[in-house]
Amino acid sequence: MNTTTGDLLGAIGGVPRPETDVVVDARDVNKYFGRLHVLKDVCVQVKRQETVVIIGPSGSGKTTFIRCVNHLEKIQSGRIFVNGHLIGYREAGGGAKLVEDKEKNIAAQRQEIGMVFQRFNLFPHMTALENIIEAPIHVRGMNRDEAVAIGRALLDRVGLAAKEKVFPNQLSGGQQQRIAIARALAMKPALMLFDEPTSALDPEMIGEVLEVMKELAREGMTMIVVSHEMGFAREVANRVVMMDDGVVVEEGAPEQVFSAPTQERTKAFLSKIL
């Protein structure tokens, strides 16, 4: 491991303080793709500085769930609160009905929620540094010098200071994903979502990305991670949530879920993957 990580949050001026103790509060979330019922009364809570890892077979709805948390997907019923704010909707008719919020308000809510994608999704027409400073400058209205200083510090902390002027196409998957993490952090989010961040990586690059994520968790970032990396979950997660067929099957401390799962479906899933 030649990456030196550490003090990631120092680069953005310390741990962003979520406004509430419960950063994510998802209540009875239901989501349909046409007739397909993909999330069934899902309830998940994530407390401040907690790392929650969501596991489960493919098609279980775990990715859909975290995409709902920053409203990349609409929900049909239920409520998702981040920092105490209802995400993506406002209540109408005395709280009985959900009406989709204005685009501008949704965009403002997303500023507080960082997201890292399976396929990195770096902007290919921008250099590594430009990727990182884009949103702070154009969304947050930060002045350029400040954004560049933060961007450079973040690149340094993810071990890519030398790649500042390089375009994403010329970087390895692991390097791209580390820059994607830096890009999300530059917005100083109160919450970070990771959607299978190592699934598209060659095996030898998984470690360098997990290392950055572990460091983030240690420094007290609040995180939800959808991942198949059981070693990571065991080591870093405060809680593991097992999903199957759109339902939260069980949740608990990693040692409990991995060593003594209470549900048959969890046992079946773990026996396949471990």
Place this chain on the structure above:
Amino acid sequence: MTALRNRGIRPALLVGFLFLIALAVAGCSSGKQSFQFDGGKFVEDLNPTSPGVTGVIYLTVIISVIAQALGVLLGVLAALGKMARLWPLRLIANVYIWFFRGTPLLVQLAFFYFGFGAAHLWGWSDVTINGFFIPGAIQAAMVILGVNEGAYMAEIIRAGIMAVDPGQTEAAKSLGMTYRLTMTRIVLPQAARVIIPPLGNEFNNMLKTTSLISVLGVVETYNHYVILQGGDFRPFEAYAACALWFLLLTTIWGFIQSRIESRFSRGTSTLSSGQSGPQNPGFAARLMSLRAPIEQ
């Protein structure tokens, strides 16, 4: 591969050679038809210092640039309209594209200039802006060419936008960008890469299509030579000169286009930053070889 490319210079020479032969044959085939190619007349027609020539070339270029710019602007709006969530916007965009792609440009020019004028729906009056006198016919020409072009650009721009990975939009949204920022900062710059090559072809077309506005009475390059040959009854010399002028314009544009294309390929090369790489051979290389242009 290199051998092929080196041999590629021959077709270009061949074409030039054939052109000269055609002229020579035309000049020598005087026996039966009693046609004598008047070289002096041809050179005079072609000469940029001859009265009117420089002016009409400038006019062709200026009208083309303005009409194309208008076309790109309308094309972006129509493309976004076509992809809008609100159905009235989609309807407006679709009807616009349907009409202007479904009728001949020549008919549009005549209808919106003469037809609208006669019906008192819209008169094109001469204006003077900053000391520049712009006749009504030229305004009409630029607007109609631009509006027509917009309908074609809409499809090109829509295809360009759809070629951008949806993950880009999601990443932009997840960073808190609004629709407007997402489009202007992330999607359109990437779509530009896909749009630029066909846009270049569209402009090449535009330079030549301006000859149609002669029906509005605008004296641009083509009309200049129509009038010229009407005066001296030397259509061969006049239209040959006219063709060469258009060829020169489109050739110069070809060089500019390949410059622009390599600039917009920023970030696409996996070799080293700032270089266009071997996938963009440049205009000269393309002219000299028979290889298919990359944009098709």
